[in-house]
Amino acid sequence: MAGPRRSNLQESDRLKSPMEYFVSERNGEEKPRVLPFAILLAVACMSSLGVSARFWFADGRSLQRLVDYQTFKLLSPPSIQQSLRCATAYVHRLTEHSSGRDLAIWENWTQWLVGQFYSPILRTQNPRWIVAGGRGDCSERAAVLQDLLGCHGIETRFVGLGGHVVLEARTEAGTSVLDPDYGISMDLGIEQLQQQPAGQVAAELIRRGMTVPSSVQYEQLILTDFDNIPSDWNAPLSPRLKRLEEFCEIAFWLVPAVSWLFVVWMVIPVRD
Known part of the structure; x- marks a missing residue:
């Protein structure tokens, strides 16, 4: 025995x-x-x-834009109004206008995978990826500007203007309309601009160097009632998509980490 x-x-x-x-x-x-x-x-x-x-796959120009962007965020503007104008002009120079771009698989494979079933998530709201890509549509460039101004404690919100999107900033001096897609900053809010006499907004834009047809067209955008809907202050353009994108970013790092932990656990000998 x-x-x-x-x-x-x-x-x-x-x-x-x-x-x-x-x-x-x-x-x-x-x-x-x-x-x-x-x-x-x-x-x-x-x-x-x-x-x-x-x-x-990150190229040198993308990294340079990101470094330049982060450096600009750390700069302390001499005045609030000057910071609004400088930040708007900076985003206009940093990025180019395009119809937007879909997120590439190498940028975030989890978000790209979700985007194959839900295409809106392929359009990023992350300022980092917009800056790295160097281009974006009006709403994406406005998202970059919102991120810049948010670092200085300036409240902003998106405003739709007949399919075009601008940013409205609120400071102690009042509200201002900022349009990084056109590189325009005006020291009046949307409601105040809409109350201006006909032709005055266009005349101001012409004085700043914009062509007459573009100035007239822009004034018509300001006065439009179509899709003229402001978002909440300091809110992203699409809060639901923003949360989903943040979840995909967490999964981007978490999935490989957890997977390797289980792989190691399954191969390391243990005592019965």
């Missing part, structure tokens, strides 16, 4: 891999479940590759 007991003790003391506990019965035999481990290992490798791609 002593011999078998010693054998059982030796067997119980043997170090086993957790993989040996992932077994299934088939034809009366126990076989390890290799498939779950293989899937987990593939997820860990592919998600890690996605994280690495963010750094591999």
